[in-house]
Amino acid sequence: MDERSVPVGARRCATLALVGLPNSGKSTLLNALVGEKLAATSQVAQTTRGRILGVVERGPVQFLFLDTPGFHQPKHSLNERMVRHIETALQEADLLLWVVDADGYLGAGERAFAKRLKQLGRPVYLLLNKLDLLSKGRLLEKVALYKDLMDFHEIVPVSAKFATNLEPLWTLLERDAPAGAWHAEEGVFTDQTERSMASEFIREKVLRKTREEVPHGVAVEIARWIEDGDVHDGQNEVPEGGVFIAAEIIVERSGHRKILLGSQGATIKDIRVSAQRELKKLLQRPVKLELFVKVEEGWRDRPDKLDRLRL
Ligand SMILES: Nc1nc2c(ncn2[C@@H]2O[C@H](COP(=O)(O)OP(=O)(O)OP(=O)(O)O)[C@@H](O)[C@H]2O)c(=O)[nH]1
Ligand SMILES: [Mg+2]
Structure with a gap:
């Protein structure tokens, strides 16, 4: 459907924060969802330092994805600012997409982050990323471990790198997008210069x-x-x-x-x-x-x- 044919009254708009620990694949997922390279990605933790907006229009829905730095204990002023960007995005978003490295170890960082997410009382999607590196058995183990941490609105395994399983994710996000006017100008896909x-x-x-x-x-x-x-x-x-x-x-x-x-x-x-x-x-x-x-x-x-x- 051409989004321009959507009557203004039927429109929906969702702000979604891509959040989680460093290196879990948030920026790779942002790029995969938008279909354009907007954010830098690397094997080094703390690649993303600011908040990066990526806009996608699908039918009646405009999605505003906010990529954020990885959650960590700040040691420099730079890192304090990075963590502040995470907080702002958490406050702004209708839906929180917690991107985890499902191939990694569920440690103290994940537990602390789950605690912060629970305080917000907002729907949280658990996105088990790096699916390509996992066997089915290990994936099921991971689902069980994360479910113990908190209640998730949805749990979706994905591979950001190979853009796997994104369609089922889109279907859920479309279902959950609140009614409302589009926030970004039509056709604009980022706020980055x-x-x-x-x-x-x-x-x-x-x-x-x-x-x-x-x-x-x-x-x-x-x-x-x-x-x-x-x-x-x-x-x-x-x-x-x-x-x-x-x-x-x-x-x-x-x-x-x-x-x-x-x-x-x-x-x-x-x-x-x-x-x-x-x-x-x-x-x-x-x-x-x-x-x-x-x-x-x-x-x-x-x-x-x-x-x-x-x-
Ligand atoms: N195998 C595999 N690697 C992935 C996947 N998604 C991301 N990666 C890799 O994981 C590393 C980190 O990816 P980023 O997207 O930079 O991670 P991030 O969460 O944005 O990291 P920070 O900005 O540091 O918080 C990169 O080397 C990616 O190529 C995936 O689905 N599968
Ligand atoms: Mg990043």
Whole structure:
């Protein structure tokens, strides 16, 4: 059905928060549900730092999905802000989608999170993600373990990575969407700007190519963004019909800078090439990307810096 043919009075609108522990697959699921890559994803915990909106229109229903950072104990100002984003989304949402790594261990973090969800008194869907990694027997075991924690409105096993079992999920969500006017403008699918997505996708490449403590101390700031046709000093090579982007990768220590650069600059080159490819896809025009690595000790605890980075 063409959503534009839906009479305004028959419309429904649901705000859904994708919440859970770090690395459970919330952002991968957001991307799968929206059918577009909106959020950075990686094997590193705490990839998502803010709240990311993804909008899907299906028949009479507009779904507003809020991807959130993973629930954790904050140790820096950055993390306090991340946890605040989770709280805001929990308050805003009609339905809470708790995404868990069903292949992982149900530990203290999950128990603490269940406690927080119960206090909200809102319908909670349990989405048992990473179904592709589980046998049927283990899946049933996991269902039983989670059911002991709290009452779920629905329990749906999914694989965000392979977009498996999403249709049954959509059917349930359509059933539960409350009546009401659509909140987002028709046809708009996110509130992220090209710039913020570009910096997130560059950071994603850094996370995917570095290990241990490096990823948590990395931020990306767009320093220059010159479109073909913009007036500029001619010092940067702007591709025809495209855009020149210079980005700063901020790290916490000079040792991390060394790791990022790699031997003879091999790692940063690799990051640049894969980020440039990704940005070309995102922006649908030629992209010339330049990266600089800068050390800023303690940036994660500097409010001015966090504000600048819109965190
Ligand atoms: N095998 C498998 N891997 C998955 C699935 N969903 C997500 N992953 C992987 O799990 C890792 C974490 O995925 P993300 O989507 O970044 O997880 P997240 O919950 O958003 O993580 P944070 O933003 O850190 O809280 C990535 O390496 C994904 O590729 C899945 O269904 N199956
Ligand atoms: Mg995420």
